[in-house]
Amino acid sequence: MMLIACILIYMAIVKKYEPLLLLPIAFGVLLANLPMANLMAAPPDDHSQVGGLLYYLYQGVKLGIYPSLIFLGVGAMTDFGPLIARPSSLFLGAAAQLGIYIAFVVAICLGFNPQEGAAIAIIGGADGPTAIFLSARLAPELLPAIAIAAYSYMALIPMIQPPIMRLLTTKKEREIEMVQLREVSKLERIVFPIVVTIVVCMLLPSVSPLIGMLMLGNLFRESGVVERLNDTVQHALINIVTIFLGTTVGATAVAEVFLSPATIKIIVLGLMAFVFSTIGGLLLGKLMCFLSGGKVNPLIGSAGVSAVPMAARVSQSEGQKANPANFLLMHAMGPNVAGVIGSAVAAGFLLAMFGS
Amino acid sequence: MMLIACILIYMAIVKKYEPLLLLPIAFGVLLANLPMANLMAAPPDDHSQVGGLLYYLYQGVKLGIYPSLIFLGVGAMTDFGPLIARPSSLFLGAAAQLGIYIAFVVAICLGFNPQEGAAIAIIGGADGPTAIFLSARLAPELLPAIAIAAYSYMALIPMIQPPIMRLLTTKKEREIEMVQLREVSKLERIVFPIVVTIVVCMLLPSVSPLIGMLMLGNLFRESGVVERLNDTVQHALINIVTIFLGTTVGATAVAEVFLSPATIKIIVLGLMAFVFSTIGGLLLGKLMCFLSGGKVNPLIGSAGVSAVPMAARVSQSEGQKANPANFLLMHAMGPNVAGVIGSAVAAGFLLAMFGS
Amino acid sequence: MMLIACILIYMAIVKKYEPLLLLPIAFGVLLANLPMANLMAAPPDDHSQVGGLLYYLYQGVKLGIYPSLIFLGVGAMTDFGPLIARPSSLFLGAAAQLGIYIAFVVAICLGFNPQEGAAIAIIGGADGPTAIFLSARLAPELLPAIAIAAYSYMALIPMIQPPIMRLLTTKKEREIEMVQLREVSKLERIVFPIVVTIVVCMLLPSVSPLIGMLMLGNLFRESGVVERLNDTVQHALINIVTIFLGTTVGATAVAEVFLSPATIKIIVLGLMAFVFSTIGGLLLGKLMCFLSGGKVNPLIGSAGVSAVPMAARVSQSEGQKANPANFLLMHAMGPNVAGVIGSAVAAGFLLAMFGS
Amino acid sequence: MTLMDSLMVSLIGLVVVFSVLILLSFLIKFQSVVLGYIMTDKNKLDAASAKGKDTGDFTAEGETVVTAEVPNIVDEGWSTGELRLLGVDEKTAAMIMAIVSHESQIPLSELQFKMIKAIN
Amino acid sequence: MTLMDSLMVSLIGLVVVFSVLILLSFLIKFQSVVLGYIMTDKNKLDAASAKGKDTGDFTAEGETVVTAEVPNIVDEGWSTGELRLLGVDEKTAAMIMAIVSHESQIPLSELQFKMIKAIN
Amino acid sequence: MTLMDSLMVSLIGLVVVFSVLILLSFLIKFQSVVLGYIMTDKNKLDAASAKGKDTGDFTAEGETVVTAEVPNIVDEGWSTGELRLLGVDEKTAAMIMAIVSHESQIPLSELQFKMIKAIN
Ligand code: NA
C-alpha cells in the first residue's frame, strides 16, 4: 500500500493529476497503512480512549458534509452564464452521463451488488465530490478506489477524449464556428440557482445536499452583495475541507480491499464510463449539429462530462486544431457546467434507487 | 415557505437588508422546506443512517457556538475607543434597551410564555448574534422568525429611526455640536476588554460566552501582537461561521410554526421593540443634554440601540441635516458599541431568569 | 487565578512572550475561572442542557486534533533544506532532548507519577504542540501549567541559552565559520517528508498524528503543486486552530490544581529541562567540532532544542558576537528543525511507555 | 440483480437525467423570456447593485489591484530588483516608501513596490 | 405569567442593565485615571508595541502591493470612477482590461484597475 | 516508580531518540546519493514543475503579482538557484541577507531574494 501511496504522490506532483485532491488522498493512503499507527481507529464504545486522528476527521466524509461544502465552493467558482445563454447545453450535459449507465450494467455483470455498481458507475460523471458523496453512502469500502479513479481520469481527460472526438466527428464538423453567446443579465444569473435548487431538489430530494450547496455558492457569487462570504467559500473553506476530505478518503484504503481484483475492475469500469460519457455527449452533439443545420459544433458535446474546466479546454483545443479561427471555449463551458448538474442528478437517482 | 424564502432573497439582494446574514437565512428557509429533502432530519438514535446536512451544521447554533464565534469576529472589528473616551455613552447604551422590556410585557399580554416573550423581546436589542443566542436557548421554535425580524429591522434602521428622532428632539437640540473626544491610549484600550469581561461575566455569568468572546476578539485587535489571529477572526472564521449560522437558522423555519399568527406578532413586537429602544435612547439623550447644559446632542442616544454602525450613521446624518457643520459620527459610536454590551447584559438577565 | 491570567496577558502583550499562544491561553484562564460562568462545564449525560462553550471547543485538544493541525501548518512553514543538506544536524537534534530525560528522572524523584513526569519532562522538547499533545493524553490536569511553562521558556530562550553557551564553549570555538551548505534539490525536498513519515511512524506509531501532519504540511510546501492548500494551512487553518487550542488549554486551569505546589515544581523542572537540553546540544556540538577537526561550530548545538526559529537566532547572534563575520543562522536551522523531529520522537517514546 | 434489471435501471436513469435537464432547460428559457419583460425591474436592480458595491459594514477581503500599462516603447527606467524608478532619485523613493509604510501601518518588509514614477 | 409579574421582570431587567452599565462606566473612568498616573509604564508599552508591530515568527498573510507615484504636478488625466486613463483612449483601455482579464483568468468584475497609461 | 526505573527509562529514551534520528540521518544521506544518480528524472521534474506553476483550475488566493520586463539582452549575472548576484560577492550577499532578515524579523528561510545587485 505504501508503494501505491508513493505512486499516487508521484502522479500528483510530477504528472500533476488533480494534485489538490490526489496529493492529500495519496498521503492519506500512506498514513492509514502505517502498521500500528491506527490513525483510522474508532474509539472504544465507552470512549475511554481516544480514536485515531483521521477517524475523527473522516466523520465529515461519512456524514456527507465535506462533499457538500466543496460544492459550496465550486458553486461560488462556477459561471453558469454560458449555460443560461444557451439552455440546450443541458441536453449535452445529460447525454454525457451515458457512461454512468453503461458502467452500471457492466458492473452488475461483473458481479458487483447494485450499491457497489452504482458507486462505481458514478465515476462516469467525471465529478469528484459527487462520486465521493455517493460512494461514501452506497459502498464506503470502495470509496478510495473510486475517488482515485475519478480524479485520475479527470486529469487524464486531455488524453482520453481527443481520439474519441476525432473518431466520431468529421473534420468539417470540427471546423464549425458557433455564433457568439448572448449576454446574460445579472437578474437571470441570480434567479438561475434558485430555480435549479427548487426543481432538482424537489424531483430528486436525495441529492439536495449537493445541489443545494452548489447553488447557494453560486448565489453568493452572483448576488454581488456578499463578497466576503463568496471569497471565503472559494478559498479558506474549500481548501480546509479539501485537505480533510482528501486525506481521510485516502485513509479508507485498507490493503485487504484495495489490493483486490475489485480495484482493477473499478479502474477498468471507470475508464469505460469516461469513454462512453464522452461518446454520449459527442453523439448528441452530432444530432444537434444535424438538427440545427450545422450551427452546433459537436465537439462541445464531450465537454458535457463535466471535469470543469478541463473537458471544455479539450473541446477548444480540438476545435482550434481543425480550424485555427475556432474559439469553442465559451460554447463548451455551457455543457461543461451542465455536466456537473447532470452527474448530480444521476447520483440522486442512484441514491434514491439503492440508498438505505 | 418557498415564496417567503424568495422574498427574503429579494430583500437581501435588491434591498440589501443585511445580506451577509439574510441571504444565507433565506436560502436555509428554501432548503429546509424542500419537500422530502430532509436536510434538517436528525439521524435515528442508533445512528444507522446519516442525518441531514443542515442538521449537523445546526449543532453549532444549538450549542451556542456560532453566535459566540461571530462575537469573536465582531470584537476584533469593533473600536471601543469612543466609548472609553466618554464612558457616559454607556448610560445611553443602557437606556436604548428599553424596547426589550416594553416588548416583553406586551408579548406576555399577547399570550406568549415567558421564555418566548424574552426571546422575542431581545429583538429590541438590535443585535443579531445575541438574539440568535438567546432564542436558540429559550424558544428554538421561534428562532427563524426572531432572527429574520432582528436582521430586517437592523437594515431598516435608516427608515425607522429618523421620524422618531425628529419627533422627540427640537431642531436646536439636533444642531448641537459636541466637543471632540479625547484620544484614548493603547493601554486603556487593552485593559478595557479585560475589565468588561471580569465585571459583566461575574455579574451575569449566563452571558459569558458572548461577552467573553467579544472581548477576546477586541483584545486580539488592541493588543497589536497577534495580527495573524486578528485577521483570521475578522475574515475566514467569521465568514465561515456566518454561512453556517445563517443557513441553519433559516433552516429551522418549518411551515407549521412560521406560517402561524405568532410570526405576525413577532414582527409587530419586533418593530415596537425597535421603536421603544430608540425612544429610550433619545429620552436619556435629552436628559443628558439638559443636565450637561446643552453639551450633549440627544441624537446620539438613538445610536444606543446598537445595530453597529448603521444607527450611528443615522445619528450623523440627522445631525448634519439640522446643522451641516455637525459631525456626530464618532460621538454616536460610543453609545452604538455600548448598545452591544447593553443588549448582551439584557440577554444575560433574561437567560438567568428564564433559562433552564 | 484572574491575577495569574492578567500576568500572563501582560507577558503576552508587553513582554511579547509567544503572544500567539500565550494571549489565548491567558484569556482562557480568565474565562474558565469566572465564578459560575461554567464555560468548561460538560453537558449532563442526557444532553438535556448544553455544556459550556469552551467545553465543546476543548474536544479538539482532548482528541489530539488541534496539535496535529497546528503541526500541519508548522510543516508548511518549515524549510527542512538545511537539515537535508547536512544530515548530521539530526545528531544535535537528538542530543538536545537530553533535558527531557533529566527532567523525567527528577520529576519521579519529586513524587510525580510516571505519566505526570513524562508530561512535565516534554517541556524540555521546547515544542508547544508536542507538549500539549502529550500532556493532554498523559496528564490532562497538568496541561495548562505545562503549556504555559513550555511557551514561556520558548520565549525566554534568548535569556536562558546565551550564558550556558558562553560557559560551555571557548571563544575560539564560537569564532568558527562553517562552510556553506550545499544546495538541496527539489526532489530531495519532496522525498524527505515521505521518508521521515514512513520511518518515524513505523518505529514510533504513537506519534504518527504529529509527524504525519507535520510532513503532510511540508509536502504541501515542497511539492509546489498545491499552493492553495499550502497557503490555507499556513494561515486560516493554523490561526483558527491556534485560537481554539490556546483558549481551551488555558481554560483547563482550575485553581485547585494550578495553585498547588505542583505548578511551582513544573516551572522549576521546565527550566531545568531547557537548561539540560541546551547543554546536551552544546556538548555534542563540541564533540562534533572536535571530531570534524574544528569545522563545526558548537554553538549550533543549542539550536537543537527546537523553539524554531528563536534558538537558531540565538546561535547566530552569539556566533556573531565572537566573530562579526560569522553567519551561523542557516547552519543552526538544521539542528533547529531536527529538534522538532527529536521532541516528537521523544514524545512518541514516552507515550508508548506510559500511554494507556 | 439480473442483467435485465440493470438495463432497466440504466434506461430509467437515463430518462430521469434527460427529463430533469430538459425540464431545466425549458425553465431557463422561460425565465429568460419572463425576466426580459421585467426590464424596468432589472434596471433598477442593476443600478441598486452598482450603488451597493461599495457599501456594507464589512470590508471585502483582498482585491486584485492591477496597474496595467501600455508600453508604447521599451521603457528606459532604472531597475533595482523588482522596483522600477522612473524620474525619481533613490532618496525620494526611499522617503515615499517610508511614508506609504507609515500611512498604511504596514511594515516596509511586507510592502511590495512595483514602480515609483514621477508624473509630469 | 401575569401582567404584574411581567412588569416586575421588566423593571428589574431595566435596573440590572442600568446598574451594570453605570458600574462599567465608573470603572472605565477609574481605569483612565489610574492608567493616566502610570504614564511611564504606558510609554514603555507604546514603545514596546511600536517595536513589536513587525516581529512575530509567522509572516503576515498576503502582501500589499502599492503603486506609489510622485505627483510632481497635478495630473491632467481623464478619470472614470476609480480608473484613470493617461494618454490612452477608452477603447484601447477596454481592450487592455479584457486581455489582462483573459491572461490572468480573473473575471473582469474581480479586477481593479487603477490607471492605464501610455508610456512614452 | 523507583529512581532506578526512571533512570532506566531515561536511558532507553535517549537511546531511542538517538537511534531514530541517526537512522534518519543515514537515510537522508542515502536518499541524497540515490537521487543524485537520478539526475535526469530530477531535471524532468523541475521542468515539469516550472511549467505547472501557472496551471490549475483554481485561481490562487491573494494577488497575482506580475513583473513583466523586456529583457533586452541576456543578463550576465551569476546565479545560485533562485538568487542572482550581480556585481556582489557571496559574502556581501550573505551579509545583506542577514541584515534584511534581522531588520525585518523574518527568518531567512522565509525570505526570498530574487536578485542582489551592486548599484553604481
Ligand atoms: Na458529469
Ligand code: NA
Ligand atoms: Na443593543
Ligand code: NA
Ligand atoms: Na525539541
